[in-house]
Amino acid sequence: MIFLKCVAEGEGWECDREVKYHAKMLCGAHYQQANSGKVLVAARPRSYPNSICAARNSHELAGEGYGEWECLSPRKSREWCAAHYGQLRGTNRIGYLRPIRKYKDYRSDGSKKRCISCELVKPNSEYYKHDKSADGLKRDCARCNWTYNLKRRFNITPQQYADILAFQNAGCAICGRDSSADGKRLAIDHFHGCCQVNGGSCGKCIRGLLCTSCNTMLGKYETLPSRFQDSLHLNSYISNPPARQLNQVASERAFRPVVSS
Ligand SMILES: [Zn+2]
Ligand SMILES: [Zn+2]
Ligand SMILES: [Zn+2]
Ligand SMILES: [Zn+2]
Ligand SMILES: [Zn+2]
Ligand SMILES: [Zn+2]
Incomplete structure (x- = not known):
C-alpha cells in the first residue's frame, strides 16, 4: 500500500500523518479541524524517526516537575511504549506524560x-x-529518608536543622559534645507541653539539638517535682532554648514556662 501524506501544513509545520479522507487528502485530525471551520493547526506527528517511545520531558504532552527524562522503551502503540500509551489513555488529558518508574531500575x-x-x-x-x-x-x-522524617515528625527542613546546629557551634546544646563524635545526629528536643504531632513536634516548639544522654536526662529532669528542678544550667536551656534565640518569631505558646506539680 502506498503511503499518502496529509496535505495540511502551516507556518513551521507540515503534517506527516496518513491520509484518511481522500477527497480532501487530509488525515483524520485535519479533516475534523477543516470541517469545524478552524484554522489548521499541527497535529501530533504520528511518525518518529525510530522505534523508541516518544515520551520525554521536552514533549508537548509532558507534565512538569519531573526533571529531565526520556523513555527508552520500544514503541508499541502509535509513538508510545505500552506504559506511556496507557498514561495518555488513562488521563485522557494533555500534559500528563511522566517518567515510568520500573522498580528494577531502582x-x-x-x-x-x-x-x-x-x-x-x-x-x-x-x-x-x-x-x-x-x-x-x-x-x-x-539522606532523603531523614529529610522526609524531619518534615513529617518535626516539621522542619534539613536547612533549619543545620541552622540550629550551627547556632549551637555544632555541639549538644547542654553538654557541648561534638555532634559527629559518635557518628549519630543530635536528637531534636522540643517542648512536650506544646504538642505531640506524630510523636514529634509542630516545628515551632523545637528547643534545640541534644546528644542522646542529655536528651534522656532532660526528659527525666522535667518530670521531677518543680522543687527538684534546681539546675541553673538546665533551667536556662529550658527557658531560653537555642532554637528560640535563633528564631525569635516562634510563637510564645510553644514556650510556655514549664509548670510542674
Ligand atoms: Zn494532517
Ligand atoms: Zn514510553
Ligand atoms: Zn535520595
Ligand atoms: Zn549532651
Ligand atoms: Zn521530644
Ligand atoms: Zn509544638
Missing part, C-alpha cells in the same frame, strides 16, 4: 543503587536496611 546492583526520591545513584551503605525489599534496602537513600 534495585541495587550489589554495591550501589538509585534513590527513588532524589534519583541519585549512591552506594548501598547510604541506604537503610529493609528486610521486605528485594535487595534488602530501603527505596530512598538515608
Whole structure:
C-alpha cells in the first residue's frame, strides 16, 4: 500500500500523518479541524524517526516537575511504549506524560543503587536496611529518608536543622559534645507541653539539638517535682532554648514556662 501524506501544513509545520479522507487528502485530525471551520493547526506527528517511545520531558504532552527524562522503551502503540500509551489513555488529558518508574531500575546492583526520591545513584551503605525489599534496602537513600522524617515528625527542613546546629557551634546544646563524635545526629528536643504531632513536634516548639544522654536526662529532669528542678544550667536551656534565640518569631505558646506539680 502506498503511503499518502496529509496535505495540511502551516507556518513551521507540515503534517506527516496518513491520509484518511481522500477527497480532501487530509488525515483524520485535519479533516475534523477543516470541517469545524478552524484554522489548521499541527497535529501530533504520528511518525518518529525510530522505534523508541516518544515520551520525554521536552514533549508537548509532558507534565512538569519531573526533571529531565526520556523513555527508552520500544514503541508499541502509535509513538508510545505500552506504559506511556496507557498514561495518555488513562488521563485522557494533555500534559500528563511522566517518567515510568520500573522498580528494577531502582534495585541495587550489589554495591550501589538509585534513590527513588532524589534519583541519585549512591552506594548501598547510604541506604537503610529493609528486610521486605528485594535487595534488602530501603527505596530512598538515608539522606532523603531523614529529610522526609524531619518534615513529617518535626516539621522542619534539613536547612533549619543545620541552622540550629550551627547556632549551637555544632555541639549538644547542654553538654557541648561534638555532634559527629559518635557518628549519630543530635536528637531534636522540643517542648512536650506544646504538642505531640506524630510523636514529634509542630516545628515551632523545637528547643534545640541534644546528644542522646542529655536528651534522656532532660526528659527525666522535667518530670521531677518543680522543687527538684534546681539546675541553673538546665533551667536556662529550658527557658531560653537555642532554637528560640535563633528564631525569635516562634510563637510564645510553644514556650510556655514549664509548670510542674
Ligand atoms: Zn494532517
Ligand atoms: Zn514510553
Ligand atoms: Zn535520595
Ligand atoms: Zn549532651
Ligand atoms: Zn521530644
Ligand atoms: Zn509544638
